[in-house]
Amino acid sequence: MKWFKRLLIAFFSLSLLGVAAITAAYFYVLPDLPDVNSLKTVQLQTPLRIYSRDGKLISQFGEKRRIPVEYDDVPAQLINAVLDTEDARFFEHRGIDPIGIIRAATILITTGKKSQGASTITQQVARGFFLSNEKTYIRKIKEIFLALKIEKTLTKKEILALYLNRSFLGNRAYGVGAAAQVYYGKELHQLTLPEMAMIAGLPQAPSAANPIRNPERAIARRNWVLSRMLEKRNITQAEYEEAINSPSTAKYHGAEIDLYAPYISEMARDYMIQKYGVEAAYTNGYNVYTTISSDLQLMAQESLRDNVFAYDQRHGYRGPEAQLWTEMPLTQDEITNKLRQISPMQGIIPAAVMSVNGQQAQVLDSDGKLITLEWKGLKWARKFISDKRQGLPPKQAADILSAGQQVWIRNNGQHWQLSQIPSVSSATVSLEPHDGAIRALVGGFSFSQSQFNRVTQAKRQLGSNIKPFIYAAALEKDYTLATLINNAPINKPDTRQGTAWRPKNSPDIYGGPTRLRVGLAQSINVMSVRAMRHAGLDNTIKELVKFGFDPNDLPRNESLALGSPSVTPLQVATAFNVFANGGYLVEPYFIDHVTDGYDNMIEQTIPAIACEKPQEINTQEIDVEDPFAAMAEELSQPIEAQASSTEVIENEDEFNASTVTTTKEDNICSNPNARFAKKVISEQTAFLITEALKSVIWGGGDWSKGTGWNGTAWRAAKLIKRHDIAGKTGTTNESRDTWFSGFNPTLTSTFWVGFDDHGRQLGRSSWMANGEPDQISGAEAGAKTAGPGWNDFMNKALAGTPEYPVVPPKGIVSARIDLATGKLTRKTDHTTEFEYFVEGTEPKEYVTETPQNGDIFIDNVAEDLFQ
The missing domain is CATH 2.40.50.140 (Nucleic acid-binding proteins)
Structure with a gap:
């Protein structure tokens, strides 16, 4: 009895001592223990992903590859493989496993080897989120107490989900979702049993047992995991035998890029960094959905590439x-x-x-x-x-x-x-006319060759691409498409440049009084200058600003009429969009919406649209903080992608409170909550310029009667073969820059071709006797250098879509005119045609049989600057 009492006293003393030691240890580490409640809102570091409008992955940015998965989305056998390997009693213990500790200690004492770990999955979560990997007793004590706290705060499934999503599994893969993609290019539900076992064996040795770097050791580890699954009766003997005899199929898989569009992905990456900061952008798991259409993007890339190759080949090896x-x-x-x-x-x-x-x-x-x-x-x-x-x-x-x-x-x-690798550069951008969404963007021939985005960063001289806007200013004043403009050398020079500048035509041919439609279609230089003189230089500049051009880019001299301003392709496409949508300046944007790592909407772009505002809307009563309020930016601001006047909704509830679509089919124009773009020219002027730009492609007259004539872009008519397309060529002095810009009611596109070296000319190519019948030769120009790329792209982009009929807007009338004089006529033969006019501006005088022509030719002209 004495020995029994002594043993009992000793037992209780040791127990009290143990309790006291644990209590003391707890209070000692208590100040350093973090709040485990933070695990409820833990933000897993996941990469930034950029998508097309139709959900194709364009790019991924971030050092850690992680694909967060919910517990219920993890296959049962993968969970079994992890638990059988790491913590078989996970669903039975309360954060620490006394049985496992005793077993590990016994093996250590009897064999001297640490063949089994005693840390539970909960302890590993505690260590991974809050502690370091240093092997000290104090760290182990903290780990135990944290594990106990975690078990009281989270459910078992929540703890296991954190473990499955956070564990480092080699090759920059964090979590089982990323590991499945990195090693096998699969989603979790597609994994086989051997593949699940391979992934389950990685947490303890992601480098040493890596199936790519060390396949033999990885297979041995995999097979050990399978033996544990067999021991725990989670697989049959037959499944075990088949799995251990299967070869390793692991190999490195990069991010599954569906659409290679590096210039737009770089724009999106830069946008996210500027808005959210580098760390948040790269680690918060944002998903950026751009406005890019994957089909159109591929077409644009192919057309640009083939066009650059064609130029490069005709200039020699x-x-x-x-x-x-x-x-x-x-x-x-x-x-x-x-x-x-x-x-x-x-x-x-x-x-x-x-x-x-x-x-x-x-x-x-x-x-x-x-x-x-x-x-x-x-x-x-x-x-x-x-x-x-x-x-x-x-x-x-x-x-x-x-x-x-x-x-x-x-x-x-x-x-x-x-x-050979081309030395010439090119860029193209395509916009949706009614809201400015960028549907395709290619900033250069090769992103690996040059990351410089020529669509948004390169300012190049515009050349004759400016002429539709010059004529629009003249139409807005009082000209018509039938107005005769003297196609004759200009004798009175413009001295504002400090020299006597006298423009001339290219080629240097003059035809006398010519209708405005023909002058624009054939890109006649002196007619453009005279049209600007009629509108007035100051007034013309004001009109150009309305189209989104920066006033600082517009010279105050007559070279403006021939395209001396330097602008970006995006500015050009935005300006042409005004004609395509009936007179509205819609600013381009490329971010459709942004979601977080759990697909919650955090940002939605609501663009201003090309519609008349419903009459019942009282703009004076709109709250300035309303996300759908009318755009406030002045027209004089330069056009840039994702411009500030494109509203962004950064609150999901606010966005959902008033659903807004951006398609005319959904009758958005009647939605009082929609944002409406500024109307900068009349619908009638936009229609008339569009009709004239169709003549750039289709020409006019009757070839069988000897009155037919071509526009500068006649090649487009041969390829595209539809009458709802309009466009304009553009060539600068000595062919340093070439352009083609055009549209139909559903798509506006601009192509630019030139050298990055502004001083280098595109030159000319001679005819090859052994070349193709339709080969291009002679001096490079907008129609021959940039035009073929635009033609090819628009032919592909519009294939299978209906051709839009001509529907004149209210206030437009037609009248039969005489082709030579632009006056009314009662004839109906090949010397006449119907022309469109703004109601009230149609000719009042009928043509006489012997029209009077003055002396239109003036000699001694000087060299011009622009073609």
Whole structure:
């Protein structure tokens, strides 16, 4: 009894001592214990993702790859694999597992080896969120107390979900969702049993047991996980045998990019950083849905690329990139190793010339594949001499290539051909007319070659692309499409530039009094200058500002009429949109909406739309804080993407309170909560300029009767073959910049082609006897250099869509006029046609049989600045 009493006293003493020690330890670490309630609102670091309007992933930014998943979305067998491996009694213990601790201690004492860990998943969550990985007793004590607190604060499922989403699993993958994508390119529900076991084995050794870096050790770890699942009876013996005998299929998978559109993704990334800061933008899991249409974006990229290749080829071959060997050929392995060090670009891949024979050559690519270049892929490669000169056409492959050269090749969709990296630049942007949404944007030939976004950053001289706006100013005053403007040399110079500047036509031909429609369609320089003189320089500048041009970019001299201002392609497309939508300035935007990592709406763009405001709306009573209030920005502000007058709703409840769509089909124009764009020109003027711009493409007159004439963009008519398209060419002095801008009622697009070096001319190309029948030659110009890209894109973009009929707006009338004089006529033959007029401005006088013509020719003209 004495020994029993002593043992009992000792037991209680030790128990009290233990309780006291635990209590003391608790109060000692209590000040350092964080508030575990923060786990209820924990923000997992997830990357920024950029999407197209139709949900295609464009890009992903952020150091950590994480795809948050809900507990209920994790396959049961993956949960079993994790629990059987890490914490089999997870759903039974209260945060710490005494049985597991005793078992681990026993094994350590008896074997001297730490073969089993004693940390529960809850303890690992506590350590991962609040503690470091240092191996100290005080850290372990904190971990235990935190685990107990976590178990009281969160449910088991919530704890396990945090663990599954936060664990580092190698290769920048955090959480099982990201691991499934990184290692297998799959979503969780697509994983096989061996793949689930592989992922479940990673948390303890994400580097050492990595299936990509160390596949043998990873398979051993996987098989151990499977043995634990078998031991816990979560899989059958047959499933176990099949799984352990399966090979590892893991390989690195990058982010599953559905649409490669780097220029727009960079714009979206910059927008998010400017608005939310670098850390929040990259880690808060924002999803940015742009206005880009994936189909149109792909079409724009292809059209721009093919157009740049076409220009580059007709100017000649600049020779091989390098000489890999001369006398002693390299081995195939040596060649492929050298080629693999060279990055491909926009479908152009490096290759080595192995042999040349007759009119063909054999080349080796970086994969060790021999490719034969037939003559149809070689014959274009006459020698490049300068931007204005090319050598004679080659007759055989030896005139172009020799063995040992490193060259570039590409597959043009029909056959392999010799290629080269173009030095010319290009850009294109497409907008939706009624609200300014950017549907396609390509800022250059190759983002890897240059990250400079020429759509938004490059200011280039506008050339004849400015003429529709000059004529719009004249129409807004009192001109009509039938007004005769003297197409004759200008004798009175403009001296505001400090020199006597006398513009002339290109070509230097003059036809006397010519109707305004023809002058615009044929881009006649002196007529544009005279039209601006009629409207007045100051008034013309005011009109140009209405179209969104920055007044600081507009020179106060007559070179303005021929396109001397330097502007961005986005500004040009925005201005042409005014004609496409009936007279409204709608500012471009590229962010449709932004959601957080759980798809909650945090931002929604509500653009101003091209509609008349309903009469019942009293603008004086609109609250200035109303997110749908009318735009307040002055017209003199320069147009920039995602301009400030595009309202942004940053509160989901506020947005949902008044649903607004942005399609005319949904009758948005009648929605009193919609935002309405500023009307900057009359609907009638927009209609008349549009009709004249159709003549740029379709020309006019009757060819069978000898009165037919072409507009400068006649190539578009041959390709697109629809009458609801309108456009304008543009070429600057010495062809340094070329443009084509145009639209139909559903899409406005601008193409620009030029060199990044402003001083370099686009030059000219000579006719090739062995070239294609429809080849382009002569001096580069808007119709021949930028136009083909626009034609190809619009032909693809509008394919399958209905052609819109001509519907004149209220206040427009038509009258039959005489083609020579623009006066009314009673004739109905080929010398006449119907013309549109604003009601009240139609001619009042009928043509006489012998119209009087004055002396229209003036000699001694000087060189002009612009074509």
